[in-house]
Amino acid sequence: MKFEPVIGLEVHVQLNTNTKIFCSCPTTFGEEPNTNVCPVCLGMPGVLPVLNEKVVEYTVKAGLALNCKIQQKSVFARKNYFYPDLPKNYQISQFELPICLDGFVDIDTENGVKRIGITRIHMEEDAGKLIHGENLGNPNSSYVDYNRTGTPLMEIVSEPDMRSSEEAKAYLEKLKLILEYTGVSDCSMEKGSLRCDANVSVRPIGQKEFGTKVEIKNMNSFKNVQKAIDYEIRRQISEIESGNIIVQETRLWDPEKGITISMRSKEESHDYRYFPDPDLVPVVVTKDMIDSIKKTLPEMPDKVLAKLISDYNLPEYDASVLVSSKELSDFFFETSKLTKNYKAISNWIQTEIMRVMNEKDCLINEVGISPAHLSELITLVDENVISLKIAKSLFDDILKEKRSPRELVKEKGLVQIADEGALEEVVKKVLSACSKEVERYKNGETKLIGFFVGQIMKETKGKANPKIVNELLTKLLS
Incomplete structure (x- = not known):
């Protein structure tokens, strides 16, 4: 039985704002751990988020560049889960009413241009970053840096339209390029400004229904995305051919071993207990605002x-x-x-x-x-x-x-010698000194013309006009 992969990508993009999405802490990369923080992004009791208007503007700008429909009303929701780098134990994101819908990106493939659909783009806050102790000389501990917490993110969710790792890489490259042109993000994968989760499944060729999908989390290079997808396709086909069932789960890519590793069973949306954030009013984007942002698109x-x-x-x-x-x-x-x-x-x-x-x-x-x-x-x-x-x-x-x-x-004193008379004297001098090479040239070794040009350039310290030199050589050698 032959199989085809079905691939969709979720791309997280940090926005190029000076401050975080719901507070005035700076978003500067590389600061000392836990210095760009405040009671709001640390989730202290009694604090209230205030939306950064620039985040809305940049997300609308990206949505327009990616051919999306801009929703004039969108709502922030709380996505509830526990993880050490999430101080509030919930993430402010968007669920049922995201800000952008139904976009697309055209990519070049070996079979011509292919359109990859974009399901949605929504705004959310980033989590912090876990730093494991082996990098700090303490292999039994992990540390949390909350500097990144609250950094504004766009999550761009594609349709499952890709059928190979090459198409996934082409989509990512095109997406990154478009976002760089808009200026909404630096898209630095090295700094974590652009991160990718891949949803991968396989199905027998000709089957309409999708197979069970597996999510590969947090890849930060095009090469790793491609390698991880290729490995996962091979793994799933091997499992099916061995009579096993593919489990819906989240896996991690291990670049050193070149394999994906099971991380946890895959959550469904109801596992996150989404509900509208009571501290944030709906986001209303007027037609005038959309038109104004559209004019800023390069x-x-x-x-x-x-x-x-x-x-x-x-x-x-x-x-x-x-x-x-x-x-x-x-x-x-x-x-x-x-x-x-x-x-x-x-x-x-x-x-x-x-x-x-x-x-x-x-x-x-x-x-x-x-x-x-x-x-x-x-x-x-x-x-x-x-x-x-x-x-x-x-x-x-x-x-x-x-x-x-x-x-x-x-x-x-680098002005080129273009005086034909002066150059003719130099050419004659070089040809006279290279009588053996002249004889070989006349016997058919015409490639020696380059040797003569080199000698003349050496004699004139590179200042001879090459066009005149070639004309003189042709004339004198004939």
Whole structure:
């Protein structure tokens, strides 16, 4: 019997607000444990939550970007369960009346574009974080850091529309990209700003009914999501083929062992005893508010990709690299206002700039080159003032000295030699010194042209105009 997997994802996204969802504590990452806390987020008796308006605005913005219907009335509910990192013993979330419904994301698959439905998006508060003692030299203890408690979250729940781990990864990547473009979250999986639970089941091909689903909790990298789903698909098929029954449960992914591990039996919604939070009034979002937020939406990645290809004549690969980060595409557009050599801008971003980004593990605005300086460098090459080779050798100096490329070219005496007469003398000198190579070239070893160019560049310290050099070599060698 052949099986197909059925996959749905629940993605938790921390919002980019300065303060928590129901109190004024900061949301700064990496502070000393239990310092960004107050009586409200610690759940002390007698305190009252006050909703952060920015959380509503950001969730509506994300919902619009993800093609959702915005509910003009939504309600906060208490989700009751006990866990050490949940100080109130309940989480303020949304249940029957979430703020966003019925959205979708289009992903690219090997069979073309596929639409993944989004069931709902709701607002909720994050829990704290358990730190187990083996990381602190005390393997028999666990500690709780409540700094994260009350950080505003969106939970984005997909339809069970994915049929492979590759589709799940593509959906996650597209979702992350769209959210980054809206600016509602930094989506840093390393900091826990974006976390994913996967619901996985299998069924015989052709069967309409879903199999028993298993939830894999709290994965924080695309690679782990894909590996965990693949393992769980294999595990469930093996269990069924062995005559066993799949149990509805929650499992954890162990990346070191490459397996999922049973954590607890899966709760149903009634286990949480949801009821409307008596301390919070319903959230009312007017049509004017929705229209106002809609005006703040930037162009989404798919539209930017099409624009780069059609309006800027970039190859699809270049466009896809630039669109992969809003910072990259923004930098490209800023530079394109200053020079029309769009392909050169793309090339510089993909080579030298992204090299530095990888080396320093930084964002493009931390590299140290401005759109103005990059456009000036490109113009110097286009005007034949310097060669591309010299421009690349100058790049790191621009980053260090934060000075104009023109100033540095003038100061370092790097202006390209474009005088044909002067260059002809250099070419003749090199060919005279390389008589054996000239003979080999004339006997058919035409690849030696690169050797001659290299020798001429060495003689001129890289300042010879390559185009003129190639023309002179062709003429003199023939």
